[in-house]
Amino acid sequence: xxxxxxxxxxxxxxxxxxxxxxxxxxxxxxxxxxxxxxxxxxxxxxxxxxxxxxxxxxxxxxxxxxxxxxxxxxxxxxxxxxxxxxxxxxxxxxxxxxxxxxxxxxxxxxxxxxxx
Amino acid sequence: xxxxxxxxxxxxxxxxxxxxxxxxxxxxxxxxxxxxxxxxxxxxxxxxxxxxxxxxxxxxxxxxxxxxxxxxxxxxxxxxxxxxxxxxxxxxxxxxxxxxxxxxxxxxxx
Numbered sequence: 217x218x219x220x221x222x223x224x225x226x227x228x229x230x231x232x233x234x235x236x237x238x239x240x241x242x243x244x245x246x247x248x249x250x251x252x253x254x255x256x257x258x259x260x261x262x263x264x265x266x267x268x269x270x271x272x273x274x275x276x277x278x279x280x281x282x283x284x285x286x287x288x289x290x291x292x293x294x295x296x297x298x299x300x301x302x303x304x305x306x307x308x309x310x311x312x313x314x315x316x317x318x319x320x321x322x323x324x325x326x327x328x329x330x331x332x
Numbered sequence: 333x334x335x336x337x338x339x340x341x342x343x344x345x346x347x348x349x350x351x352x353x354x355x356x357x358x359x360x361x362x363x364x365x366x367x368x369x370x371x372x373x374x375x376x377x378x379x380x381x382x383x384x385x386x387x388x389x390x391x392x393x394x395x396x397x398x399x400x401x402x403x404x405x406x407x408x409x410x411x412x413x414x415x416x417x418x419x420x421x422x423x424x425x426x427x428x429x430x431x432x433x434x435x436x437x438x439x440x441x442x
Contacts, residue, residue: 220375249430251432257434258419258432258433258434258435259370259376259419259432259435260432261430261431261432264430272430307375307376309375320366320378320381321366321376321378322378323368323375323376323377324375325374325375326373326374326375
């Protein structure tokens with residue numbers, strides 16, 4: 217069964233450093249998403265991406281964040297200068313035709329980001 | 333203000349039916365309501381999706397009234413393995429943002 221994969225599983229970084237979280241969505245999917253989940257809290261939408269551009273983003277997704285699909289398989293989330301409050305689990309998801317809430321999103325296992 | 337609201341927690345016993353209701357005001361008129369299940373240290377997993385009235389699959393049913401301001405996930409005959417957090421997800425007209433509810437932690441006891 218196809219699945220979304222994410223690397224690394226755990227990233228530890230110093231405050232102010234840049235991090236890149238990587239995701240490989242399911243190969244024939246067209247819509248890609250990043251979510252954040254702070255420990256003990258709900259899943260929060262960050263950004264959705266379609267046709268090589270951002271389609272929606274939340275208030276959390278400020279200028280410190282960027283996303284990219286550098287090739288045909290990877291989808292990355294970059295945080296330019298990490299803050300302590302960026303510590304969270306970051307989930308990547310992808311869906312087939314029909315973005316937003318139209319289609320089942322398949323989630324990866326997450327990357328736990330710890331900012332010291 | 334777009335908001336998706338669910339009860340924080342629920343308790344149940346094995347074999348019972350569990351109903352979890354989510355309120356979603358200002359939901360986009362053409363968009364679906366989706367429910368996800370999340371186990372600790374895992375990503376959310378799709379359960380069911382619907383637009384209106386009733387949808388049923390092999391694991392759950394979803395009831396959506398005509399005004400679409402709420403939805404109810406129904407889990408028939410829960411087992412211990414259904415202990416998890418359940419999220420509803422709705423899309424709102426304001427920019428098409430995806431907003432998860434705060435999650436309902438379901439605890440199934442023997």
